[in-house]
Amino acid sequence: MQSLPPYIIISVCAIAATVFAVLEIKRRNKTLLAWRLVAVVVAVAALACIALPLKYDSERALNTEKKTVLLTAGFNADSVAADSNTLVYTLDGAIKKAYPKATLLRGLDELTEAKANTLHIYGDGLKTYELSQLDSMPVAFHPSGKPSGVTSATWAAQLKAGEALQVQGVYNNTSTQKVKLVLKGLATGLDSVTVGPKSETRFSLSTKPAATGLLVYQLYADTALKGDIPVQEKPVKPLRVLMLSASPGFETKFLKNWLGSNGYAVAMRTAISKNKYNTEFINLPQTNISSLSASMLNKFDVVIGDLSALTSLNQTETSVLKKQVDDGGLGIIVRADSTDKKSWLQNGFLVDSPSGKEAAPSFISIDNQKSRSGKLLTGNAQLIHQNSTQQLASAGNRTLAAAAQTGMGKVVFTTLNNTYSWMLGGDKEDYAAFWSVLIGKAARKADDAPLKISFASLPVVGEPINLNIERGDANALSINNEAVAPEQSLSVPFAWVADGQTNTHGWQTLQNGESFANWYAYPANQWQSIQSSEKINATKVYANSHPNTSIVTNSIQRNVRIDVPKIYFYVLLLAACTFLWIEAKRLI
Template identity: 50%
Template sequence: MQANWTYIVTTLCVLLAIGFTWQEYRRVNKRNLWLRILAVIIAVASLACIALPITYNGVSSRSAERKVILLTDGFDVDSIKAADTSVVTTDIADKKRYPKAKLINSLDELNKTDQLHVYGYGLRADELAQLDSMPFIFHPAKAPSGISHVSWNGHLKAGEPLHVQGIYNNTSAQKVKLVLSGLNTGLDSVILPANTQTSFSLSASPKTTGKMVFSLSTDTAVQGSIPIQVSAVKPLKILMLSASPDFESKFLKNWLTGNGYAVALRSVISKGKFNSEYINIAQFNSDKLSAQIFDEFDVVIGDLSVLNGLSPAEEGALKQAVTDNGLGLIVRADTIEKTSWLQRQFPVDRAGGKEPGAASVIINGKSSIGKLNYGMANIIYRNGTKPLVKTAHGEILASNTIVGSGRVVFTTINSTFSWMLRGNNADYNALWSALITNAARKDNAVQDEIEFLSPPYIGSPVQLQFAQGKASPVIINNETVAIVQSPNVPFEYTAQYWPAASGWQNMQGKSWYVFANSDWRAAQAATKLSATEKYAKSHEISGNVTKQIQQKVRIDVPKIYFYILLLAACTFLWVETKGLS
């Protein structure tokens, strides 16, 4: 519309200018002809400028001194002053607590030139990302009373106990009784002292298999839900190939059989001579290994020297069983003399110098309780592998990769029996369970767990991490969700999902749990406080001096100038016509 108006005015004024100029040229009295023509053009041009918006580029300065307060869960109403007029929130509950606050749909509506103050527990990690590095001043609320940190083993085998651990922040002057319940029955409890932060540990033994939800509660309120999945025991068949009847093989054999695995152990006595043991499995001749023998097992655990010493026929049968039939293979690196297909993805580095002392190791992201002598060797990372066990300094001690239809786990640890000698069953169980679970045939292995970057809550974006063979979308609750492949591990993927309801969710036969927003309120607050304080420190507002913001803008030319020019031109033409000039 604006463009059409410009064309119309310009066309009319051009026609007027031509017509008036022609009239002046035809005039008999040629006195001051060129001055009159100039005056006519000035008058018509002034008229056009009055009718049209005439602007020019300029610079405008304005101050970024407006204070905006963002209210989040946990804010103190008394901390808001009457003079604070610009108060906003994204939470309806916070709006009800402070009716003067303006409700906004998202943090994208905040003006980046304003001085932002955040009150309360702060924001989630995904909400902080929406601020796009916008600085703010954080006014944290006090951490609430309740469970600030909690963890448990959510995937159990039948007969395994549930362990719940955490920290309770008791801000009251009274002792608190914390109760672990399941199926409306109290299973374990602990009394926590007043006015202190206390760690706690509770346990129970689920009697059934399947999905179930336990809970932690105090005398006054339920703290949160504890979803677990208990699977029936499916004993795996394990073939152990040992270079000698050493302590590592002995304790591993005992642990496997004690946990219901069927085990066949072949140890080298001398060249061409073996000692064989069979527990929970029928005996067979293990002197010559074949494809038929390998197909009877789910996992082969072998010393690298033994596997490299197999005959060509045995090595071919083992490779075929792994790549074509999905056999799992765990390789213990007792030597690095020969490089074969077993070690192609796992180059080993032997550091020089003094051998490090015993230290804790990281198993699937969790630090071991006990210390372990892991030696000088470590695995060099390669794309397509997934580290399973690391040192505290990041050196890889165990890793796995997919080889055809099967998986190969490679480890440089050869002294885990020392944990058992010291009675440290928990770390031993965690390490060997992780290695076997990641190696075993898919038909009999425990299902891959779905991992989360943060606990999933209703109404918040959930980042899921999982493994699968194909880069195809996944189905979550009958809804197709796109996935993103990991740049380093080809079989690992992530997906983002917005759960609409709490409770168990279904993802192509796998189940995971979404918490209600009322679950673990204190833990949610602790997570927000930590994330927001970290963000605020790295995005500080520099100084208290008000900044002047320079902006390029379009400035309108005042119409008064064109009125003056029009009046002057018309006056000249009138005076000249009257012969007064």
């Protein structure tokens, strides 16, 4: 009927309405006649409306810009509106398989060529080098939730022999089960910690490397490898130690012998009377140490002395010693004793010696690692904690050794004067650990690394890698024997930035003239949660600096003809016919 001209449809329906109305009037039973006539008119009118092409005019905003969407790892499919006005893209083949409506791109340059006004990025986002390819395109970022797993991890990339490897980080456990984090080396578990379900927990794992060189440990979550932990363990260069003692004693004797047997170069000066000294030399040629001078002190890395010996120095020696610490980086280890003289060496160290019964032998915590061998009589003297000091040894809540920065050097202060008791009891490990920590903290820092490398983000195989390099000269740089062109910092003369890439994971080599440095490239499937966190942060920074500045979207208001929905007329026709049928049945 809709193909017929409207006037024919209207005429036919008018005739039908008239005939049906006359038939209703001629019926003998006049009950509900008015309602039957209304039902007839409604039924015929609804039929006419169904047949007629009824339309109405309206204004609609026609958007001239299609929404451009880029899907990245971690996106939520329910958050993406897939309509005719949305163009969906991805760079990931796995996402293309999971979301077939997305168009797979070969590169981000295809998006910049499309010149979309705003790019909507869903998921974890893009890495820094990928964001730089967007050519300042405005971005609206719709990040995924916080990644599950190891979201951050830090450790010292370089250690000296004897130092402990400390791996610290944060694990986000979104599961309902406990997760066991295990630090492994050579397929052997070295330390572990358990993370509770539905929790974000800081963790700390440690071990002491048994070898030197380029080492690689691993972090596992239960049985799943999370990532490699590369460490460069460097042998310790023999330190030069000057020992000053006010009188002979067991503590001085045992320390001198231990230092000599462990390769330290030792010069020892012991007072026997006023201005008269006994001197000894181990692993070091004899020299005049009867008077402290700048040239003499410059030959040593650390001075170890009891407080009496150090406070008895004349004014000239005291001045020279202080200048070497402040300006030359010399370190001093001070052993507290009964002297009541005050010295600049005590600045920042407050000693408390409460009266009463002497403290019982205690286990000593050394550099946050509890002694496992033997207890030690510590006496009642202890250091009062100061914000400017770093605790090195303690017994319970009592600080027994601490370090403080003094100019370019460090002063270490300890109240222990009987550590030789460890050696007498056979606890050589505790003795070595204690003095290694104190000497390591105090000793003059020698910069024996002409090249220092750091990274803004995790260096991953197959991706551009940005190396921040500190070097002392402008010789040519090469990565794995391939030349690179570094860019020098405008503000820091020895800082350079170089871009590189490698297709092999593991240790890599950076060469600057005759100097070498090693760095590690990770497989792409390691530290996935850290990579996700880096992408989220980088994309947020980019989106904040490249927002969509258009306040009103480009749209056109246009008058359009809209079809009236037929469903309403079908309902009216059905209702009118149902009423007439029921009425007819009732009258029979």
